[in-house]
Amino acid sequence: MQKILSALVIHDIKNALALLEIDLEQLNHHKDVPPEGRRAYRRCIELKNRLISFLTLYKYDQSGLQPLVVEVELAEFVEDLVRNSQSAMMAESHHGHQIVVHADNERMKPDSAAGGFGMFDENLVELALESALNNAVRYAHCRVDVWFEQEADEVVFRVLDDGAGVGVVDELMQRKIAEKSSSTGLGLALCKAVSEAHGCGTVQLESVTGGTLFTMRLRSVA
Amino acid sequence: MANATLQCTTFFGKLIENEYVHFNKLSALVIDDISAMRHAVRSQLQSLGMNKVSVASNAKDALELIKSTAFDVIMCDYNLNSTSSGQHFLEYLRNENILNATSVFVMLTAEAEYSFVANAVEYIPDDYLLKPCSESKLRSRLERLIDRRAFLMPVLKALDARHYDVAVAECNKLLDIAPDDRRRMDVLRRKSDAQLALGDHSSVLETYAHAATVRGDVPWVMMGLARTHYALGEFTQAAEMANELVGKNKSYVAAYELLARIRLEANDDEGAFELLNRSSVILPSAKRFRSVAQAAFLLGKLEEAKSNTEAAIQLSNGSMVEKPDDYLSLAQTQVDMGDHMTAIETLEKSARKHGDVGLFGVAKGAILAQAYFDSGDHGKARKLMERSVSLLANRTDSVAMTALGKAALKTGDVVLGMKLLTQAVQTSGQDERIIARHVKKSMIDTGHADKVEDVIDGGRKRILQLVDDATKLMRTAHFTEANQKVNEALGIHEENLEVLMTAAQLHLLWLKHEGMEARVVQRAKTYLSTLDKLVPNNQKVMNFYRFFNDIVSS
Numbered sequence: 001m002q003k004i005l006s007a008l009v010i011h012d013i014k015n016a017l018a019l020l021e022i023d024l025e026q027l028n029h030h031k032d033v034p035p036e037g038r039r040a041y042r043r044c045i046e047l048k049n050r051l052i053s054f055l056t057l058y059k060y061d062q063s064g065l066q067p068l069v070v071e072v073e074l075a076e077f078v079e080d081l082v083r084n085s086q087s088a089m090m091a092e093s094h095h096g097h098q099i100v101v102h103a104d105n106e107r108m109k110p111d112s113a114a115g116g117f118g119m120f121d122e123n124l125v126e127l128a129l130e131s132a133l134n135n136a137v138r139y140a141h142c143r144v145d146v147w148f149e150q151e152a153d154e155v156v157f158r159v160l161d162d163g164a165g166v167g168v169v170d171e172l173m174q175r176k177i178a179e180k181s182s183s184t185g186l187g188l189a190l191c192k193a194v195s196e197a198h199g200c201g202t203v204q205l206e207s208v209t210g211g212t213l214f215t216m217r218l219r220s221v222a
Numbered sequence: 223m224a225n226a227t228l229q230c231t232t233f234f235g236k237l238i239e240n241e242y243v244h245f246n247k248l249s250a251l252v253i254d255d256i257s258a259m260r261h262a263v264r265s266q267l268q269s270l271g272m273n274k275v276s277v278a279s280n281a282k283d284a285l286e287l288i289k290s291t292a293f294d295v296i297m298c299d300y301n302l303n304s305t306s307s308g309q310h311f312l313e314y315l316r317n318e319n320i321l322n323a324t325s326v327f328v329m330l331t332a333e334a335e336y337s338f339v340a341n342a343v344e345y346i347p348d349d350y351l352l353k354p355c356s357e358s359k360l361r362s363r364l365e366r367l368i369d370r371r372a373f374l375m376p377v378l379k380a381l382d383a384r385h386y387d388v389a390v391a392e393c394n395k396l397l398d399i400a401p402d403d404r405r406r407m408d409v410l411r412r413k414s415d416a417q418l419a420l421g422d423h424s425s426v427l428e429t430y431a432h433a434a435t436v437r438g439d440v441p442w443v444m445m446g447l448a449r450t451h452y453a454l455g456e457f458t459q460a461a462e463m464a465n466e467l468v469g470k471n472k473s474y475v476a477a478y479e480l481l482a483r484i485r486l487e488a489n490d491d492e493g494a495f496e497l498l499n500r501s502s503v504i505l506p507s508a509k510r511f512r513s514v515a516q517a518a519f520l521l522g523k524l525e526e527a528k529s530n531t532e533a534a535i536q537l538s539n540g541s542m543v544e545k546p547d548d549y550l551s552l553a554q555t556q557v558d559m560g561d562h563m564t565a566i567e568t569l570e571k572s573a574r575k576h577g578d579v580g581l582f583g584v585a586k587g588a589i590l591a592q593a594y595f596d597s598g599d600h601g602k603a604r605k606l607m608e609r610s611v612s613l614l615a616n617r618t619d620s621v622a623m624t625a626l627g628k629a630a631l632k633t634g635d636v637v638l639g640m641k642l643l644t645q646a647v648q649t650s651g652q653d654e655r656i657i658a659r660h661v662k663k664s665m666i667d668t669g670h671a672d673k674v675e676d677v678i679d680g681g682r683k684r685i686l687q688l689v690d691d692a693t694k695l696m697r698t699a700h701f702t703e704a705n706q707k708v709n710e711a712l713g714i715h716e717e718n719l720e721v722l723m724t725a726a727q728l729h730l731l732w733l734k735h736e737g738m739e740a741r742v743v744q745r746a747k748t749y750l751s752t753l754d755k756l757v758p759n760n761q762k763v764m765n766f767y768r769f770f771n772d773i774v775s776s
Contacts, residue, residue: 014332015256018354022262025357026269048354056333066336066473068350071404071437076366084359115403123336123352 010055017048042090046134049086053131053190056124065197067121074110074118074148074155079103081126082146087134091144100143101133107147107158118148118155120198120218125157128194131187132159132214139163139212159214191216243368245271249291252277253284253308254299254330263297263330266357270364281311282542288315292322292382294371295364298347300331307335310507313345314543317509323378323412326367330355373405377412384761387769389416390425403436410436414446420769421727422734423450423697441467441474448480455694457484475501475510482517491521502530508538512548519555520659527555546582549573550625553589558667562593569593584614584622588629595633603633611638620650620657628664636670644677654686685711689724696724701732717756725749726766733773746770 024041027033059065081103082088088101110116129146136144140161149156188203191214195201199219206213250267252275254260260277267275276291278284281302288296298308308329315321327347336352348367351360371378377396380389393413400406410433417426427450433443448463461484467477482497495517502510515530531552538544549568556565569590578586587610595603610626627642643661650657658678665674688711695704708728711721729746733739750770753763 011332015259019258019262021354021356022266026265029269052333052352059333059336068336071407073404080359080362080366084356084362086356089358117404123350127333127352 010051014048014051014055017044017051020044021048045086045090049131049134050186052127053186056127057186057190057193060193060197065124065193067124067194067197069119069121069198071117071119072122074116074150075105075108077118077122077126078108078146078148078157081129081133085130085133087130087137088144091137091140097142099137099140101137102143102145104145104147107145107149109149109151111150111152113152114150116150118150118218120155121194124194124197125216125218128191128216129157129159131190132157132216135187136161136163136212136214141211153219155218157216157218160208160211162211243365245364246273248272248294248368249274250276250295250297251284251287251291251293252297253279253281253302253311255279255301255303256299259299266355266360267295267297269357270361281314284311285315285320285542288320288325293325294368296321296325296327298327298329299353300329300335309345309505310537310541310543312347313507313509316345323381324371324375326364326371328363328367370405370408374408374412377409377416381412381416384419384765385768386416386419386765387772389413390420406436407433407440411442418446418449420765421697422731423453424699426450441471445474445476445480448477452480452484454697457487460484473504475505478504479513482513491517495521495523495526499526506533506537508534508541508543508545508548511537512545512551515551515555516656519551520663524555524559528552528559531555546573546576547585547621549576550582550585550589553586553593554625557589557592557596560596562596565593566590566597579613581614581617581619581622584610584619585625587613588622588625591629592632600633607633607635618645618649620646620653623649624657624660624664627661628668631664631668631670639668639670640673640677647678648682654682685715685718685721689720692724692728696728696731699731699735701728701736704728705732717752719753719756722749722753722756723762726753726763730766730769730773733770738774743774 021041021044024037024044027037028041056065082101083103085101088099091099091101133144133146136159140163143162145158145160147158149158188205191203195203195216195218201216201218203217204215206215245267250272252260252263252267254263254277257279260279264275264277272295276287276293278287284296284298287293298311300308302308302311308331312321312327312329315327321327326349328349328351329347330351330353332353349363351363355363373396376392377389380386380392390413393409393416396409397406397413400409410429414426414429414433417423417429426446430443430447430450433440437443444463444467448460448467451457451460451463461481464477464480464484467474468481471477478497478501482494482501485491485494485497495514498510498514498517502514511530511534515527515534518524518526518530531548534545535548535552538548549572553565553568553573556562556568569586573586576582587606591603591606591610594600594606607626607629610629614622614626623642623646627639627646629639630636630642631639643664647654647658647661661677662674665671665677688707692704692707692711695701695707705728708721708725711718712725715721726746726749729742729749732742733746736742747770750763750766753760753766757763
């Protein structure tokens with residue numbers, strides 16, 4: 001009974017949140033929307049992302065995720081991801097100044113045999129990368145780069161931010177990965193779940209010169 | 223530097239590409255049971271520039287709208303209501319051939335429903351979107367889908383007009399200009415659909431072979447190959463491919479269903495039942511429960527037949543896939559289980575809303591007669607039988623006649639029973655196999671096993687064998703040999719539709735592959751006009767005519 005009740009309540013909250021988000025989105029189309037309107041939209045998106053990450057992880061723990069594998073053109077996928085990312089769109093108002101999120105075409109390395117196509121579930125991977133982006137814009141100084149690399153049957157997604165670097169936050173990060181309760185930990189756990197659902201993927205967060213690099217590997221399911 | 227140029231081209235390419243998508247010229251339908259959600263999605267679409275956005279709150283209303291309007295985009299919620307899902311709706315639209323090829327169908331799903339979605343390999347929409355979806359993401363996805371549609375448009379239009387030969391020709395044009403392998407595969411898939419609709423199996427094999435050189439191991443190519451092998455009677459190869467698919471994806475329902483048909487060909491009813499049962503567990507639908515129930519009933523597994531029919535009734539109740547016949551199956555199963563009281567209740571109470579006139583009334587009366595006969599009320603049984611016989615009048619419906627024939631045998635009217643069952647088999651057309659099996663079972667159950675051969679045969683068996691032989695020969699381009707078989711079959715029954723259809727198809731393929739020989743042209747014309755007289759405005763015959771005219775003019 002309790003289980004059914006909580007499922008109903010969560011379903012209800014999620015629908016209400018989705019509607020609220022669409023209302024706020026339409027409201028934010030107006031030019032003279034007050035800063036509170038924008039802030040409310042941002043908060044709504046964050047809350048929704050957390051809820052969906054949580055629900056997806058819950059599903060993963062309960063019965064696993066079943067990816068719907070389709071052929072995806074990688075460059076287009078990354079460009080669309082960046083263009084439509086709500087985290088990227090909201091990044092500027094987070095900090096005092098603008099954060100540019102950039103689909104880095106120069107770093108993109110399609111595998112010539114695969115013709116720039118990968119086989120994976122674009123909805124799940126998008127969900128995962130959006131939460132990685134969300135983390136990146138929160139720690140970035142002014143720039144986040146996103147790209148993919150492809151070799152043989154592996155597709156690698158990378159998100160690089162120019163923040164203080166994991167060197168400083170390293171311990172904190174590792175602890176956050178361990179505890180899913182924080183939003184960083186939740187996002188990383190989601191990425192891990194999505195990559196594992198695709199076969200034998202991995203997720204990594206490391207300090208590099210001038211920033212922090214997030215890496216998600218997917219082994220293409222042929 | 224080279225990279226920078228590439229980047230510019232991509233960016234520029236994107237800009238040009240998007241100019242093709244004029245959202246203000248597109249119409250859309252939003253299907254969602256939650257009113258607020260329906261209107262929210264509509265606002266998003268309107269905000270993209272669409273000004274012709276219709277909404278529907280359930281599948282029934284949506285169906286009416288889809289039948290009357292060719293929408294460019296259909297956005298359907300996966301979770302339509304407690305009994306029917308967007309997936310059921312899509313399956314229904316595809317099965318009934320209602321959905322236009324030019325309509326882009328997008329399914330909106332929540333993350334919790336996602337694993338069901340992944341099982342729907344056979345009936346996939348053009349795209350899935352996770353709810354909630356932001357407007358900019360919606361824009362990107364729709365732009366991509368509309369772009370693909372624009373590229374395929376001449377083919378899709380021909381498919382919608384059922385001009386399958388035109389569709390094949392348009393596919394060939396597009397293959398020459400396809401910018402990449404993904405588009406090429408899109409085209410090849412449509413080409414194979416069109417060739418299958420034309421029954422041109424030798425050409426479809428070439429298309430699949432072509433697709434396999436572009437991308438190996440793609441499920442739809444393997445499934446298509448398996449189906450074609452099955453159609454050509456090459457069951458071992460068909461089973462091998464279907465098993466390979468199942469090995470890769472344990473949820474590939476279509477592969478299980480093909481394997482079940484192969485089992486039936488091998489008279490392994492038990493194996494077929496197991497496979498059908500598995501597919502109904504993976505992707506439940508009223509249609510699948512019905513197949514399982516029928517297989518179980520024919521095997522005498524009455525408990526399974528009952529529970530699956532009940533599941534079909536429960537799942538389809540109040541929806542557009544509701545079938546009154548489910549109550550007939552349930553009641554007949556209950557009668558056979560010896561539970562005549564429940565059978566009477568099923569028909570007189572649960573099925574009351576479906577009335578008792580027409581062919582449904584005939585079968586309903588026949589099953590009720592059996593139930594009352596078993597309960598000892600022979601007078602009531604006789605009255606019900608008389609009513610059903612007069613209700614049937616001189617109509618020939620094989621399902622109603624099978625039910626009535628069985629009731630006649632059971633209530634002791636052997637002459638009437640034999641007559642009805644013989645007619646049922648003779649008029650069963652494409653359902654021959656399954657009707658014959660029901661008739662056989664009814665006769666064995668009522669103690670008439672010795673007369674099964676007489677009833678089922680009656681020249682019909684020979685005709686079917688000949689049609690079957692002719693079809694296989696024509697699919698392998700042995701036209702003269704196929705024609706001999708067709709002529710022999712026409713000698714037994716000169717107005718048998720199935721034989722005439724086969725004859726027409728044979729001659730059209732003959733002309734297409736071997737050129738315009740006068741005698742063949744003349745015979746093709748004769749078959750077509752005979753068919754046109756027998757079944758005026760038949761879609762299949764109309765297609766034959768079109769196909770014929772195109773061959774003649776080229």
